[in-house]
Amino acid sequence: MWKGKRPSLGHIKILGCEVFVRREAQDKLEARSKKCLFVGYPKESFGYLFYKPKDNVVFVARRGVFLEREMISKEDSGSKIDLEEIQESVDEESIVNTNSQQEEVTPAEPNDVSLPIRRTSRVSKPPQFYYGFHIEEDKISDSTLSELDEPANYKEAMASPEAVKWKEAMKSEIQSMYDNQVWNLVDTTTGLKTVGCKWIFKKKTDMDGKVHTYKARLVAKGYTQTHGIGYEETFSPVAKIKSIRIMLAIAAFHDYEIWKMDVKTAFLNGKLTEDVFMAQLEGFENAKYPTRVCKLQKAIYGLKQASRSWNLCFYEKVTQFGFSISEDESYIYVKISGSIVVFLVLYVDEILLIGNDIPTLQSVKDWLGKCFAIKDLEDATYILGIKIFRDRSKRLIGLSQDTYLDKILKRFKMDNSKKGILPLHHGIKISSDLCPKTNDELDKMSRVPYASAIGSIMYAMTCTRLDVSFALSMVSRHHQNPGEGHWTAIKNILKYLRNTKDRFLVYGGEKELRVTGYYDAGWQTDKDDSRSQSGWIFLLNGGAVTWKTLKQDTVADSTCESEYIAACEASKEAIWMKNFIGDLGVVPTVQDPIEIFCDNESAVALTKEPKDHGKSKHINKKYHFGRSKVAEGHVIVKEIRSEDNPADPFTKALAKSKHDKHAWSIRLKDKIKF
Template sequence: MKSEIRSMYDNQVWNLVDTTPNLKTVGCKWIFKKKTDKDGKVHTYKARLVAKGYTQTQGIDYEETFSLVAKIKSAKIMLAIAVFHDYEIWQMDVKTAFLNGKLTRDVFMEQPEGFENENEDESCVYVKVSGSVVVFLVLYVDDILLIGNDIPMLQSVKDWLGRCFAMKDLGDAAYILGIKIYIHRTKRLIGLSQDAYLDKILKRFRMESSKKGNLPLHHGIKITKDLCSKTDDELEKMSRVLYASAIGSTMGAVTWKSSKQDTVADSTCEFEYIAACKASKESIWMKNFIRDIGVGPTVQDPIKIFCDNKSAVALTKETKDHEKSKYIERKYHFVRRKVEEGHAIVEDIRLEDNPADPFTKALAKFKYDEHAKSIRLKDKLEF
């Protein structure tokens, strides 16, 4: 707590002023957090002093505000590119990053209890190219990845950051955003693991002592509506189970998604067509991202999107609506437009060969293992 207060003094976060009867002040409170290393072991106990913003009124005390950060998939793509080109990957941490921001209006906050008497005066990926030398800077709040092919240039950027902010040099990147990084430079391979995160999720749902299984859900198990909550009491109890949070606690290697659709589809064809639309948006974003950073071969050919529904594949190639598709919302025809423009192509794939199949249903172990291998999931001991 003393370290946090000292950082606020060093960054000139506030000035002490006398209050007046008409002055509206905001209270404050302490938030405590344990920071863990790549193995999930606690190495730092943090204390953050925050204002009680929930006591303010939007439009009177504050306006809408946000700060950009790099997308998690952007960081993963950059790591893959770095390994492909055998770039250096360094990591830094900005000490008390939130204290470097500038307020555009005055906020009067009460002093924290016990310190009243002390009074002492984002989508954030940047590239620098100089001849054959390239350096990337990936920002996510206070975590920084420095990626490049020239150590003197990387050191120069690191020194400049150190002059501008209080920084902590973490050396070669090994753990960022809860992801442990394994790099095999000779083989040009990278592995990303979240075992500490998975252990945390198991503890959250009191499953750390549960028997290990080979499958997330065994093939053949039937879930019926009869198992759903019926009474108000059961519904209230189920609201605390956090089912959606538990299912949503797994993240992909670069980008993948499995979720309920936000609209009602009249057929399997429409369902798959909507999914193809969303996949096309994601793939084209990735194509443009890689093109814009200017490293590696630019993808000139259309992005291939595989779909296991022949009718949906045919629908992406239609030049006009017909009886079966005229009810589909216009926004989902994005994929059709991108196919017409030559940016994407949707191809048919057999259901049993579709690597995305495990995201929608329970499979037999041999088929589950086959699909897991096809999307490069493996035991970390195999790396």
């Protein structure tokens, strides 16, 4: 606080670890250093206290080779000496310590001072430390991957300083169960199979990360259910993230209202058709009938069929009010009456209400309030961990995930890391050559949360941070056997996200609501199996609404073939967008054809007509889908320079100038005023 910066803790070492300290007088036939134990720090000088068990002395030296990794990797640290007893017995004034010795680059060993070691009968235990997610500090606990301030179970909640708030949250949940008549207590019988239950505790935060609600959710242990007995169908669709982005881009263009609502205890609205019995709740057992079980009438959270039951219930209610479901997006509902347009987007229990007529929107809200317990959040500012910023005067909408990124950076101990300039530097090869080759390396990497980090970054990439798509695609291929080099690449992505966490994905400013697509391919980017990389992106109202990067299913024989395969995948997405946006009824004329741009002249020519060429005669028939859609007039493929193709970063690592240029072209901006 005094100096305005964090002090360096690089000199801190693990107590009790073995150290090689250089000898003062060296004989060519003797070892140049002696193995000692690190036991502490001198008070009056800079350096370390070392203990030589053989000579039973403690001395000061400035440097040594500390064997910390070896100590961590051992089940038993090998320390047979009570470190506290040694430190208590060290007489600081008797230790020889001269300034001349401290200034030497390679310190000489000072005069040894014999110190009596007091023996103890106490069992010696290795010191306990907390280690971060670095390979060189590889002792990682799974507990560090969870939110440490949220209880893991009922006992922890009752023992926490916030026990009163958690108790109130549980009472509120129980009251919801009673209000919805979720179960009846019945006598148990021999052979009756019951489903267990547990409490899930979460702190709800606002768009700035501040806690505003303590939530306790009662969840059934649905994984113990048996198919055909406890449940039948389980399929339950939700609105795609890309569909939500498309709706927001349309709302920005037409200046629609965007309201948000949450359905309280949404799953409790679904009715069960099967007989399901559940054990009584921990902490809320019926004192009069402790042996009875709960026969469920409604679909409680955690049951296999809970999500499906809720969606069927919601579909029934909204269709009664005149909404129709989109054929190309399972949970976007449309209601059009003359010039009045209303859209209802459902994502589990979160609802976006979008439209151009406030009285009509209010009537929809009132209807939903009669059907379900609704929490009205008015204008949408936050959904699914995404902040929504809006400037209606300029018809702009910006999406940001800075709060979510702060959370994952803190989770993986990268919140104070250096800031990266690129997610993947040009020239770095991510392949199986980086996989562990020894048992020590395997053991070290087994304690690294590699898959967890990929999943956390993937959600950001799926929502708004498309600029890390290619880097994430490359590192995710090795999640089953990652090496130190792979983990370094993951940390580089996190460093880049820390540097660019304030970026917005912006929609608006266009004079026409048109879909424009771009695709590209990187030839044989995967060095392990020589397969190429496809990448495509589609823009609407100036900003990216859908994108993807993936490894191709087959080995391409040429750059032309790899680009042609990518054209097939991009054409499929173009057709879906054409149908989906057309069904919404908000575009005056259905866009036909949709323009897709590519930077390979041969591939463009191949999509227009089948040319007999030795490099293309073996191409699988399924990849001719793009050509068929071009022939039908639904898609047209045009050529563009590679420098102007925003799909280029989806297939290869680029230099910073090119990477930033493409990010700007798809409206992924560092700063924007709202």
